[in-house]
Amino acid sequence: METNPVTETLRAIYSLHNRFNEIHQALTKAPRILALHRQRVDAQRQTLENASALVLEQKKLAATKQGQLDDGEAKIKKRESQLMECKSNDEYKALQQDIKASKMAMSVLSDEILEVLDKIETLEANEAKEKETLEKFQVEFEKFKADMEEKRPALEQRRAEILEKLKEEEKKLPSEFRDLYNRMARNTFARDGQYDVLSPLNNGICGQCNTAQVKNTISQVYVGEFCACQSCGRILFAPEGRDF
């Protein structure tokens, strides 16, 4: 038995729909993926800024403490020079005690500075790591963007060509069939941004929702009559190699 022309047309339309959907999805998905890349770069830039702020904060702390140390040491030197000018033993001892206490304080301050310097080293390593990550994300963003811009014109052209072919095929459908088909096609495209109106009937089962069809439906499909799946409502057609 020869394949009827409606079935031939539906097979062609189904194949064009699949190709259209694939290209259309790639085209509509790309800007969303690009936006995610951009978000990731922005978030990482913020992370790096935070890491740099921590380094700066500790560097300021180290500078303050270093200033205190320099002042303290200068004062100790000054007091040491005053020792010789002491007029009494008590005065001398008191000044000596004072110098000793100051030296202790300076020693503690020195240790604190070393701790801060250690901390700065760790924070700077972290900052460098975050910077590297940012650069990596930026490269990936630029690469995706360039790739997208390079591919877009060809994809858009192919999509337009498929739409042209689709129109040609759709014209071949009997007018009543075509009206029903057109309405469904418009609806699914408006709803999902893709054409999803046809389903191959595989061994009496809808290829999209796997619902077994009644005998009457199956025989109608094979003669190319308009027939929708009882469950999902897609238009059923006989796929290649199933002409009886």
Ligand SMILES: [Zn+2]
């Ligand atoms: Zn179905």
